[in-house]
Amino acid sequence: MSSKIRLGILGGGGDSLIGVLHRIASAMYDKYQIVGGVFNPVWEENIGFANKIGLPTNRIYKDFDTLIEEEIKLPVNERMQVVSILTPNFLHFPMAKKLLENGFNVICEKPMTTTYEEAKILNQTLKMAQTVFAVTYTYTGYPMIRQMREMIKNGELGKIQKVDAQYYQGWINPVIHDKEKRSTTWRLNPEKSGISCCIGDIGTHAFDMLEYVSGVKIESVLADLNYLYADNKMDIDGTVLLRCSNNVKGVICTSQIATGEENSFIVKIYGDKAGLKWEQENPNYLYLMEDGKPFRVLKPGHAYNSDLSLEGTKLPPGHPEGIFDSMGNIYKGVAKAINKEPYNNGEFPTMVDGVRGMSFIEKAVESHQKGNVWVTIENVN
Structure with missing residues (x-):
């Protein structure tokens, strides 16, 4: 079995720029393998997008709750280790909270939630979960x-x-x-x-x-x-x-x-x-x-x-690096944290x-x- 970190993705389907950015970033250092997710709430578009980017469809789920339900049935060494949340803002909090409560590591787009109160609740949830949580303030990766x-x-x-x-x-x-x-x-x-x-x-x-x-x-x-x-x-x-x-x-x-x-x-x-x-x-x-x-x-x-x-x-020197590289550096830092490797606390926003x-x-x-x-x-x- 691959030693790469098993990554699930929520949102980011179709022509989403943020979806392309995260997928390329996750592949940049050969640290992650996308194993499934929910790319779109419309099933035909969801499964169609998975086919388009060449993903096996057995772990493309009809909705977020089904993803959680089915993934936690799998052995620990097979289920998704980290899930990236690329959905509109109002979905960040409920998705991140449920993922943390079920033991997943999380990479979340910003703003992390829609209210400060939600953010404080999520912080307490993370303290209980003891998993890795990153917010993609992308430019810190440059x-x-x-x-x-x-x-x-x-x-x-x-x-x-x-x-x-x-x-x-x-x-x-x-x-x-x-x-x-x-x-x-x-x-x-x-x-x-x-x-x-x-x-x-x-x-x-x-x-x-x-x-x-x-x-x-x-x-x-x-x-x-x-x-x-x-x-x-x-x-x-x-x-x-x-x-x-x-x-x-x-x-x-x-x-x-x-x-x-x-x-x-x-x-x-x-x-x-x-x-x-x-x-x-x-x-x-x-x-x-x-x-x-x-x-x-x-x-x-x-x-x-x-x-x-x-x-x-x-x-x-002299070869330009850009935003894909910046996001890739954040994913690289998260991979170190998930794998319990030493890392600089400036490698990803928390x-x-x-x-x-x-x-x-x-x-x-x-x-x-x-x-x-x-x-x-x-x-x-």
């Missing part, structure tokens, strides 16, 4: 983001004094200005997405990233969100001021109506000795800025990079990251609704 994290941790920027993240997209423009389209899109439906669209979808990436690379904790936020139309219940643009640990200040600017922008995610961290800047659309370049010194560009694959960066680098992300979403919305006031992010262990 080698130069990991290099950024290690340089800051090693004090190369000195005392951190400002953090800044900008995440601009323009994809929702064709939807938001059409009353019928915006009322039928699940991203703008609170029952399926939770209380936030822009902050929940991309703002949570920025929040997690700033904490991941800088090492500071965001303690309170003041948000000003834009809904654009009175009948639209979900934010599609927003600015959030940040107060962080160690008296660090910062800002997160997010938008899905930044006309012409594709996926412009920019992360900047400034210390009293130097600053670092990274752009997702040019992910192989990490810019090092120091007063009175030439501007420097660091690139992946070179010996001057940290072990964590080099561990996530698959190609020699339950705590997911819970804090949910707290950020709710507090940003609360800050806006209370008239743009400061509200506190709760600590979680």
Whole structure:
């Protein structure tokens, strides 16, 4: 029998970009084998997609509950070891909770749940289950983001004094200005997405990233969100001021109506000795800025990079690596945890990251609704 980790997938069928991303990422290091799942709630499309990607159909299930029921009947050395949740947001919590309660490891898309309360319940469930849980804040897998994290941790920027993240997209423009389209899109439906669209979808990436690379904790936020139309219940643009640990200040600017922008995610961290800047659309370049010194560009694959960066680098210097590689690095880290191998705690985002992300979403919305006031992010262990 194959020694690969047996992986099940929920959602991600058809032309889903996130489905392609996870399947390629899971195959990247030869650590996983997809053995089954539920790709679509419509049986014909579900089984048709399994046939299309060449999966045996004996473990393609009609629904999630059947998957759990049938998998736990199998011997431990045959059942799925980990299940990836790629469904719309409102399904994340019930699926993850039931998987944990039945002893499965879980890889979950973000936002982890639709409410902070659900996130806290899931955290307690994980403590009881003692399995592995990862949230796919994908961009933490980039080698130069990991290099950024290690340089800051090693004090190369000195005392951190400002953090800044900008995440601009323009994809929702064709939807938001059409009353019928915006009322039928699940991203703008609170029952399926939770209380936030822009902050929940991309703002949570920025929040997690700033904490991941800088090492500071965001303690309170003041948000000003834009809904654009009175009948639209979900934010599609927003600015959030940040107060962080160690008296660090910062800002997160997010938008899905930044006309012409594709996926412009920019992360900047400034210390009293130097600053670092990274752009997702040019992910192989990490810019090092120091007063009175030439501007420097660091690139992946070179010996001057940290072990964590080099561990996530698959190609020699000069060969571009992208988002598939970033997600692949997260899957690789989860595989180490499942196999009880040593791993760096920066190799994949955890339950705590997911819970804090949910707290950020709710507090940003609360800050806006209370008239743009400061509200506190709760600590979680």
